[in-house]
Amino acid sequence: MASLAVLLLLASAALPSNGAAVRVGLTRIHSNPDVTATEFVRDALHRDMHRHDARFTRKLASSSEGLTVAAPTRKDLPNGGEYLMTLAIGTPPLSYSAIADTGSDLIWTQCAPCGSQCFKQPGQLYNPSSSATFGVLPCNSSTSMCAALAGPTPPPGCSCMYNQTYGTGWTAGIQSVETFTFGSTPADQARVPGIAFGCSNASSDDWNGSSGLVGLGRGTMSLVSQLGAGMFSYCLTPFQDTNSTSTLLLGPSAALNGTGVRSTPFVASPAKAPMSTYYYLNLTGISVGTTKLPIPPSTFTLGADGTGGLIIDSGTTITSLVDAAYQQVRAAVLSLLTLPLADGSDSTGLDLCFELPFETSTPPAMPSMTFHFEGADMVLPVENYMISDSGVWCLAMRNQTVGAMSTLGNYQQQNIHLLYDVQKETLSFTPAKCSTL
Ligand SMILES: *[C@@H]1O[C@H](CO)[C@@H](O)[C@H](O)[C@H]1NC(C)=O
Ligand SMILES: *[C@@H]1O[C@H](CO)[C@@H](O)[C@H](O)[C@H]1NC(C)=O
Ligand SMILES: *[C@@H]1O[C@H](CO)[C@@H](O)[C@H](O)[C@H]1NC(C)=O
Ligand SMILES: *[C@@H]1O[C@H](CO)[C@@H](O)[C@H](O)[C@H]1NC(C)=O
Ligand SMILES: *[C@@H]1O[C@H](CO)[C@@H](O)[C@H](O)[C@H]1NC(C)=O
Ligand SMILES: *[C@@H]1O[C@H](CO)[C@@H](O)[C@H](O)[C@H]1NC(C)=O
Ligand SMILES: *[C@@H]1O[C@H](CO)[C@@H](O)[C@H](O)[C@H]1NC(C)=O
Numbered sequence: 500m501a502s503l504a505v506l507l508l509l510a511s512a513a514l515p516s517n518g519a520a521v522r523v524g525l526t527r528i529h530s531n532p533d534v535t536a537t538e539f540v541r542d543a544l545h546r547d548m549h550r551h552d553a554r555f556t557r558k559l560a561s562s563s564e565g566l567t568v569a570a571p572t573r574k575d576l577p578n579g580g581e582y583l584m585t586l587a588i589g590t591p592p593l594s595y596s597a598i599a600d601t602g603s604d605l606i607w608t609q610c611a612p613c614g615s616q617c618f619k620q621p622g623q624l625y626n627p628s629s630s631a632t633f634g635v636l637p638c639n640s641s642t643s644m645c646a647a648l649a650g651p652t653p654p655p656g657c658s659c660m661y662n663q664t665y666g667t668g669w670t671a672g673i674q675s676v677e678t679f680t681f682g683s684t685p686a687d688q689a690r691v692p693g694i695a696f697g698c699s700n701a702s703s704d705d706w707n708g709s710s711g712l713v714g715l716g717r718g719t720m721s722l723v724s725q726l727g728a729g730m731f732s733y734c735l736t737p738f739q740d741t742n743s744t745s746t747l748l749l750g751p752s753a754a755l756n757g758t759g760v761r762s763t764p765f766v767a768s769p770a771k772a773p774m775s776t777y778y779y780l781n782l783t784g785i786s787v788g789t790t791k792l793p794i795p796p797s798t799f800t801l802g803a804d805g806t807g808g809l810i811i812d813s814g815t816t817i818t819s820l821v822d823a824a825y826q827q828v829r830a831a832v833l834s835l836l837t838l839p840l841a842d843g844s845d846s847t848g849l850d851l852c853f854e855l856p857f858e859t860s861t862p863p864a865m866p867s868m869t870f871h872f873e874g875a876d877m878v879l880p881v882e883n884y885m886i887s888d889s890g891v892w893c894l895a896m897r898n899q900t901v902g903a904m905s906t907l908g909n910y911q912q913q914n915i916h917l918l919y920d921v922q923k924e925t926l927s928f929t930p931a932k933c934s935t936l
């Protein structure tokens with residue numbers, strides 16, 4: 500189960516090497532404090548954060564219903580732990596699928612010509628020279644990751660090369676601009692010109708099963724920011740369900756209605772990249788069944804230096820908790836079951852696994868687990884925190900072994916309708932059967 504692999508921390512940064520191009524390395528998970536280019540980029544993103552709201556809001560104005568993007572789930576592929584969204588790029592529009600990731604900002608896809616350094620993608624490779632609306636994004640453009648590096652008078656033709664690293668994998672290319680088309684049917688289709696994106700011609704092969712990634716984070720480069728969407732929502736269909744499609748909505752129509760909707764404020768993100776991208780939540784405790792676990796209240800506190808805290812991330816599969824909390828959850832789950840322990844580390848990479856009597860045994864009934872967020876309890880039914888795999892029944896969480904930041908992953912978000920309101924700075928959610936929405 501490759502999708503359960505622990506995310507590795509990779510850091511990369513290269514300073515501008517010549518006048519015509521600027522290279523920027525970014526890390527997705529903060530681990531290496533001496534990444535100087537990251538500092539530059541942080542400043543650029545910070546500075547740009549609110550400057551272009553007016554312009555971007557205009558783009559959505561013609562589509563007051565918001566944009567509807569189909570996001571089918573994939574489980575049978577190496578990166579089956581990710582959710583892919585379908586969108587189209589260029590003129591004429593070429594449809595492709597990309598990982599929807601609230602833990603990063605860059606929108607990218609593979610571009611022809613693409614040699615040995617490209618991964619095998621489903622569907623046709625996008626070719627900029629066949630599109631009437633492709634452009635290279637000048638490095639002094641305010642939406643460029645390189646704006647801060649380019650200086651006040653960049654050399655003519657200066658363009659921005661990037662190498663974005665993630666917890667798993669990396670992608671490199673040239674920053675560009677294109678018209679994107681969202682929505683699958685003509686009725687809900689929206690064409691949006693001038694979206695800054697990464698035209699990748701070299702990537703690690705961690706992305707097969709998709710053709711790229713769409714960043715939904717807080718930074719200026721993300722789809723949410725570029726559209727000035729203000730809010731977006733998604734509802735992730737269960738992992739076992741490989742057939743259903745769920746919907747990611749951006750804009751006012753994403754609003755959650757009805758009773759049973761709970762809301763919790765986002766905790767202000769640190770100014771420093773990449774933490775400035777993340778959506779932090781105030782987790783004050785965890786219960787298993789009706790038992791509140793003895794986790795000190797400060798366990799998930801975001802430090803003034805940007806360490807710690809808990810983020811919600813659609814692009815990470817398995818929730819990771821700092822060890823002080825993880826050990827309490829582990830002990831509580833362990834105390835609920837009398838099944839023999841199994842070593843799940845080989846098959847699943849998970850730490851706490853039980854042996855079922857037979858490969859086909861139905862796992863035992865277990866109570867729900869509750870994440871107590873400030874002002875809102877998120878109830879996780881057993882299928883959101885346990886996972887079964889050929890006779891093994893495992894806790895689908897892990898301890899955070901590098902750094903002190905905890906992450907609420909997408910396995911734990913199944914069948915919950917989630918709304919990120921970046922104007923009100925709240926996360927709202929309600930249980931839902933995502934395949935029927
Ligand atoms: C991008 O960064 C990764 C991680 O540091 C590195 O392995 C890879 O070779 C880099 N790719 C390019 C094209 O620079
Ligand atoms: C970018 O630089 C070019 C000159 O290289 C200049 O004409 C243009 O106005 C600059 N754009 C911005 C947004 O600063
Ligand atoms: C990717 O494109 C850049 C900019 O055109 C070029 O410098 C680089 O050599 C290309 N890399 C590969 C692997 O083709
Ligand atoms: C994805 O890449 C891995 C190696 O990185 C390979 O074993 C696997 O067959 C690839 N899957 C697809 C669907 O291309
Ligand atoms: C998923 O779709 C396939 C092919 O259409 C079908 O054979 C299978 O039974 C479906 N699975 C579920 C769980 O509905
Ligand atoms: C909630 O209500 C608003 C306004 O009536 C509507 O635009 C939106 O689509 C509704 N959201 C959902 C998820 O049904
Ligand atoms: C988190 O919530 C608790 C309980 O409501 C509150 O006392 C605390 O100030 C909150 N922390 C932050 C960083 O908002």
Ligand SMILES: *[C@@H]1O[C@H](CO)[C@@H](O)[C@H](O)[C@H]1NC(C)=O
Pocket residue numbers: 822829850898899900
């Ligand atoms: C993570 O949990 C495992 C198993 O419970 C434990 O052995 C290990 O020491 C923990 N690691 C850290 C960094 O806390």
